[in-house]
Amino acid sequence: MKNLTVSSPWSSGTTLKDALLEEVGGGQLVVLLRGLCLMCVRLPGQTVLVDSLGEVTVSLRPLEAVVLVPAPVITLAPVILSVSPQHGSVVEWPTGHSFKVALRVKFDRPMKPSILDFLRLNGQVTAGRREGFRCLNPVACDEVILEMEASTAQEGFYTIEVDRGAVALDGQTLRAAFRSHFLLDRSRGAIAQAYPAMAGLICQNRTRLCHRATGAQWLRIQNVGGTWTSWRAFENESTWAAQPNVPVLVQYHAAFSASFVVGDCASEQGEKPCWASWHRTMFLRGEWNGWGNDDDGAMEKIGHFTWATKVALTKFTKSKFAPVLGSWETSYGLHPERELLYNLPSFDPRSSSFAVDPYLSGSEASRAWMLQRSRWTQHQGIASGATFAKEVWLSHLCGSAWKGGRALHGPAPAAVAGRRRYGGHSHLCSCALAEAQERQPSLRKGPEFVTI
Numbered sequence: 001m002k003n004l005t006v007s008s009p010w011s012s013g014t015t016l017k018d019a020l021l022e023e024v025g026g027g028q029l030v031v032l033l034r035g036l037c038l039m040c041v042r043l044p045g046q047t048v049l050v051d052s053l054g055e056v057t058v059s060l061r062p063l064e065a066v067v068l069v070p071a072p073v074i075t076l077a078p079v080i081l082s083v084s085p086q087h088g089s090v091v092e093w094p095t096g097h098s099f100k101v102a103l104r105v106k107f108d109r110p111m112k113p114s115i116l117d118f119l120r121l122n123g124q125v126t127a128g129r130r131e132g133f134r135c136l137n138p139v140a141c142d143e144v145i146l147e148m149e150a151s152t153a154q155e156g157f158y159t160i161e162v163d164r165g166a167v168a169l170d171g172q173t174l175r176a177a178f179r180s181h182f183l184l185d186r187s188r189g190a191i192a193q194a195y196p197a198m199a200g201l202i203c204q205n206r207t208r209l210c211h212r213a214t215g216a217q218w219l220r221i222q223n224v225g226g227t228w229t230s231w232r233a234f235e236n237e238s239t240w241a242a243q244p245n246v247p248v249l250v251q252y253h254a255a256f257s258a259s260f261v262v263g264d265c266a267s268e269q270g271e272k273p274c275w276a277s278w279h280r281t282m283f284l285r286g287e288w289n290g291w292g293n294d295d296d297g298a299m300e301k302i303g304h305f306t307w308a309t310k311v312a313l314t315k316f317t318k319s320k321f322a323p324v325l326g327s328w329e330t331s332y333g334l335h336p337e338r339e340l341l342y343n344l345p346s347f348d349p350r351s352s353s354f355a356v357d358p359y360l361s362g363s364e365a366s367r368a369w370m371l372q373r374s375r376w377t378q379h380q381g382i383a384s385g386a387t388f389a390k391e392v393w394l395s396h397l398c399g400s401a402w403k404g405g406r407a408l409h410g411p412a413p414a415a416v417a418g419r420r421r422y423g424g425h426s427h428l429c430s431c432a433l434a435e436a437q438e439r440q441p442s443l444r445k446g447p448e449f450v451t452i
Contacts (some may be wrong), residue, residue, distance in 0.1 A: 197304035202266035286319030335384035
């Protein structure tokens with residue numbers, strides 16, 4: 001045994017109890033430690049009081065854990081700990097040979113056998129069916145499993161649901177319905193993968209579109225520079241007149257989201273490659289070309305959704321991207337930093353004294369978030385088409401600039417890299433704009449990413 005004294009947030013004299021203790025027959029208390037101590041018996045009636053210094057002292061056995069809360073202890077409703085396959089995941093179960101896969105739902109405590117009547121697969125209750133959910137442990141049903149033949153499973157979205165009202169052995173009920181989905185796609189189509197360019201979308205000599213979008217329910221189509229069609233039910237092939245060297249975009253709606261967009265482009269035979277893009281043209285305007293008055297700043301498409309150009313700079317310079325010649329109706333720059341406060345709701349009296357460090361939104365905050373999670377390199381950032389977006393700083397040292405000309409390595413959504421002439425006054429640098437490298441949570445037409 002070891003005595004441990006810790007400070008507490010409660011006032012002196014507050015009675016605390018261990019939330020991991022559950023009272024059972026015989027006047028004893030059983031400690032449920034979930035992996036640390038399977039069953040440790042403790043004498044009844046033990047409580048802990050907060051002393052005059054706001055501290056509490058507890059006695060612990062080796063590998064023992066306690067959770068102290070003000071008395072009385074309130075038992076929470078059951079919750080679902082995990083589901084397999086994971087929510088939002090993509091599986092590629094092969095065909096050709098027979099094998100079983102298991103769908104699993106794990107609860108935080110044993111449930112009554114009636115839990116099977118609350119489980120649904122693709123909207124259908126599976127209780128009583130040959131392929132239905134069953135308790136992995138009939139004595140303590142804290143996990144249910146459904147085994148199915150994977151090789152013959154139909155491609156598409158699968159939904160696992162647990163209805164509210166399911167009862168645990170301790171009498172507590174599930175207070176909220178649970179829903180999870182995963183996608184079975186053996187061809188890795190537009191819904192399963194994140195890259196927005198799809199070769200072969202334009203097919204049959206530019207007269208049709210051949211879709212690979214398992215799980216999609218609706219679609220709409222656009223020749224870049226034209227207008228979107230109305231939404232229509234998903235079809236494997238669409239009649240469509242694609243124009244030479246004009247990209248085609250298709251937007252799919254699946255799993256309650258319309259953020260799935262892919263593009264393709266077909267060129268005339270013998271011409272240079274044709275690349276998909278959001279816009280037919282793109283221009284980089286700044287102080288060096290009179291914001292487009294001295295030179296239009298036309299950029300060249302060098303890959304799918306990627307534009308590039310070279311500029312000669314003599315100092316830190318402001319700039320912006322614009323897709324239409326001679327027009328500022330649409331332009332792309334830096335989204336300013338804004339504080340996003342996620343505080344307690346105003347009706348909670350603690351909201352007046354509970355403060356949190358604000359989260360930041362904006363181009364730099366997004367770049368830092370993605371960089372910290374190794375989703376971007378230091379040479380990538382994000383541009384915004386908001387009307388209040390600020391100019392992008394370019395550096396004459398062939399790096400990027402940010403915040404009053406302070407030279408950094410890649411935070412701004414504009415990139416410059418290339419030849420440097422240290423003996424002269426100008427530096428010839430290249431700038432690349434990537435319109436869409438990864439899928440976004442919501443669809444916004446316009447450049448999203450800039451790559452150095």
